[in-house]
Amino acid sequence: MERIDILGYRPDRHKVFTKELLSQTDDKVLHNIVKKAAEELSSPMAMINIVLDHIQLFKSSFGLPATLEAAGGTHRDVSFCQYVVKNDQYFKVSDAKHNKEVPQQLVSEYGISSYLGVPIYIDEVVIGSLCVLDTKSREFTKNDIKVLEKLAKLVNRRLKSITEKRNQNRLEITESALLPGIRELIETLKPIQDSIYKGYANASAVSSYMNCSKYLLFNNHLFDETPRLNFEAAQEANSQNIDMLANIEMALADVTDCVNALKNLTLNTAYSHLSEIIISAQDLSRNSTKAVGGFGIPDFPSDPLIYTKNNIAVAIVTNCILAITNELINRNAKDGILIQIVEGDSNNILIQMSSQNLDAVAYQKIHDSLTILLNSEPHVSLNADEKGICLSFNTVV
Structure with a gap:
């Protein structure tokens, strides 16, 4: 299927979506983290995505196709990150083209073949994921997951700093x-x-x-x-x-x-x-x-x-x-x-x-x-x- 929405309506998450968190500004700290994620896992693309009711918002990204970068987000039902939020744990896809349990739009339009995402949090509420993507099929290892989870902690720290404008x-x-x-x-x-x-x-x-x-x-x-x-x-x-x-x-x-x-x-x-x-x-x-x-x-x-x-x-x-x-x-x-x-x-x-x-x-x-x-x-x-x-x-x- 081109689109799949497995997350549903989650009003319990609304309380953490502050104006500061959802502002699409060029945050150098977050950009450096996604760049490092791409480098550490040898992936051409990396993103910090915030999964909302209808869309996933690109908080920061590296290596995306120009049209996707310009869009600043996608509809939630074409995203892989919704699985991370749904299960509150890492989610990986080795060969998306042959995995009919995940949405196929990004696969057909941008050639996305593999994905690894780990949860990111605000006040212990999972809001999205730090993820890497590749146009080639690949198996992600336990060490890959460990590296990405370590970087996700840096994302959490930075997002907390941003939202502390809540003062x-x-x-x-x-x-x-x-x-x-x-x-x-x-x-x-x-x-x-x-x-x-x-x-x-x-x-x-x-x-x-x-x-x-x-x-x-x-x-x-x-x-x-x-x-x-x-x-x-x-x-x-x-x-x-x-x-x-x-x-x-x-x-x-x-x-x-x-x-x-x-x-x-x-x-x-x-x-x-x-x-x-x-x-x-x-x-x-x-x-x-x-x-x-x-x-x-x-x-x-x-x-x-x-x-x-x-x-x-x-x-x-x-x-x-x-x-x-x-x-x-x-x-x-x-x-x-x-x-x-x-x-x-x-x-x-x-x-x-x-x-x-x-x-x-x-x-x-x-x-x-x-x-x-x-x-x-x-x-x-x-x-x-x-x-x-x-x-x-x-x-x-």
């Missing part, structure tokens, strides 16, 4: 987590300023009473209705000042908590205790979650150190809370969010988030909206079922 994604996570905290700062400052203005007005009332008292004391004037009314006004003003001071004190406490949480987002510390992360996330999301009933700090059966860096862990938890909050706001629900901590195995801890107002469909929607934010964090996983959203963090042993 921009981390910045976007942090920024989206910062916004509600900043909004809370702004909203909290408004009543503080209003209280100050009222404080000035009340202080004037107190001053008026004091002026009357001063006059009475120094002039021995008999009490009449005016100073008595002034006294009552001053007493009421003083009571209001006490109430406003209490409001200011609570508002400032909220501001302090929020500022501390924002500070945590800027601290790139290696590890943090789980309780610190949850508290910071609560402080950052409070201005939003109060509209749906808020959430309480959960009980901690233990308080492990989280492997994920502090600012990223806080941002991830905050974004999960905000995603649930937005869904509750859309439903005009106000029964709050329930957060529970569950110990996993010896290397991870689970944060379970749920609401009695949400169902499995809502949780899956939330999960899908958050997945892209987590595709660069190997020590965090996200799951959803009818019970809620579950974040799993690796812990420091």
